[in-house]
Amino acid sequence: MKLLVLPGDGIGPEITEATLTVLEAASRLFKLDLSFEEQKVGFAALKAHGTTMPDGLLGRVAESDGVILGPLDQLAYPPREKGGVNVSAVFRVKLDLYANIRPARTRPGLGKVKEPMDLVIVRECTEGFYADRNMYQGSGEFMPTPDVAMSIRKVTAHACERIARRAFEISLKRKKHVTAVHKANVLRMTEGLFLDKVREVAAEFRGVKLEEVIIDAMTAHLVRTPGRFDVVLATNMYGDILSDLASELSGSLGLAGSVLAGDALCCAQAQHGSAPDIAGQDKANPTSLILSAAMLLEWLAERKKAKACGKAAEAISAAVDKVLADPKKRTADLGGKLGTRAFAAAVAAAL
Numbered sequence: 001m002k003l004l005v006l007p008g009d010g011i012g013p014e015i016t017e018a019t020l021t022v023l024e025a026a027s028r029l030f031k032l033d034l035s036f037e038e039q040k041v042g043f044a045a046l047k048a049h050g051t052t053m054p055d056g057l058l059g060r061v062a063e064s065d066g067v068i069l070g071p072l073d074q075l076a077y078p079p080r081e082k083g084g085v086n087v088s089a090v091f092r093v094k095l096d097l098y099a100n101i102r103p104a105r106t107r108p109g110l111g112k113v114k115e116p117m118d119l120v121i122v123r124e125c126t127e128g129f130y131a132d133r134n135m136y137q138g139s140g141e142f143m144p145t146p147d148v149a150m151s152i153r154k155v156t157a158h159a160c161e162r163i164a165r166r167a168f169e170i171s172l173k174r175k176k177h178v179t180a181v182h183k184a185n186v187l188r189m190t191e192g193l194f195l196d197k198v199r200e201v202a203a204e205f206r207g208v209k210l211e212e213v214i215i216d217a218m219t220a221h222l223v224r225t226p227g228r229f230d231v232v233l234a235t236n237m238y239g240d241i242l243s244d245l246a247s248e249l250s251g252s253l254g255l256a257g258s259v260l261a262g263d264a265l266c267c268a269q270a271q272h273g274s275a276p277d278i279a280g281q282d283k284a285n286p287t288s289l290i291l292s293a294a295m296l297l298e299w300l301a302e303r304k305k306a307k308a309c310g311k312a313a314e315a316i317s318a319a320v321d322k323v324l325a326d327p328k329k330r331t332a333d334l335g336g337k338l339g340t341r342a343f344a345a346a347v348a349a350a351l
């Protein structure tokens, strides 16, 4: 099985190296025969090729069985005409990686909430408030005059229907409870369309409970009673914000895995950003990308009938839990002393 590895910016190369340490150990133990092909994206590619997204990258993705994508420092990129391309956004739209699946759970001794939390956020990621993916041509953000800036939000029935279906399918393997997050009290048409499609899909899944919660109240409920949520279904920006909140509540932004999953391709991508404030210091917690890679293996197990990948995914998740259970084996974000490399070595050893 060939995986394309794109380390990205900031802490990307460090957490990618850590993830490969764990994947290589899993490949040996479970006879996965994984091979890795690395390519530069982000600032490394900008320096070498004049663009953060080198030509032919989408073709390389298509030839692979899956992708491991490190975080990208898009905020610091030059404008598009000077080579600053948001690789992650292009992947989501051009490869139709429409479902961003982001689980977050507390572990014994870790977590910033009063009760255990174990939920998964299912986030649409090809449209919504993200102006860079809303137009056939041009940008969804524009300035009619120097002191007026406008942004267009796109919500389609097709995208709402398929992300809702993904959430309900996931809920069948969990507690059969979907919470749809919205702001239909203000954005009546866009959020109304989202809710209509969610209710239509819900009608096909009679055994699954559907709850609807307004986004602002949702942030309070998530802090107050996180244990009451199971699958949280959201449009693009709400899902993005809620998932950072949920992973920090679970202990740290560096803890929660995440995949971009289409119907034909899956990309493991850490939930957090490039963390420029700690880049290059061997301080980052690589758990998010390690668990994202485990989720990619789980996806390969299901879609490509690769049973051993499923076993390896379970073992990686258990090894991460085992290492995190020991306060002495945690990284700095969790109050521990281990560096990125040493943490990865401990997870590989625990496999």
Ligand code: NAD
Binding pocket: 011, 070, 071, 072, 073, 074, 075, 076, 088, 253, 254, 255, 269, 270, 271, 272, 273, 274, 275, 276, 277, 278, 283, 284, 285, 286, 287, 288, 333
């Ligand atoms: P961030 O997620 O990079 O960092 C927020 C805070 O969390 C920082 O204090 C950081 O040190 C900490 N943190 C993040 N990941 C960590 C980890 N694995 N271990 C320990 N601490 C960790 O958010 P930001 O600083 O707002 O964004 C930095 C850049 O990342 C921006 O250019 C932004 O656009 C980009 N970004 C990229 C992605 C992505 O590629 N998927 C996602 C979000 C943000």
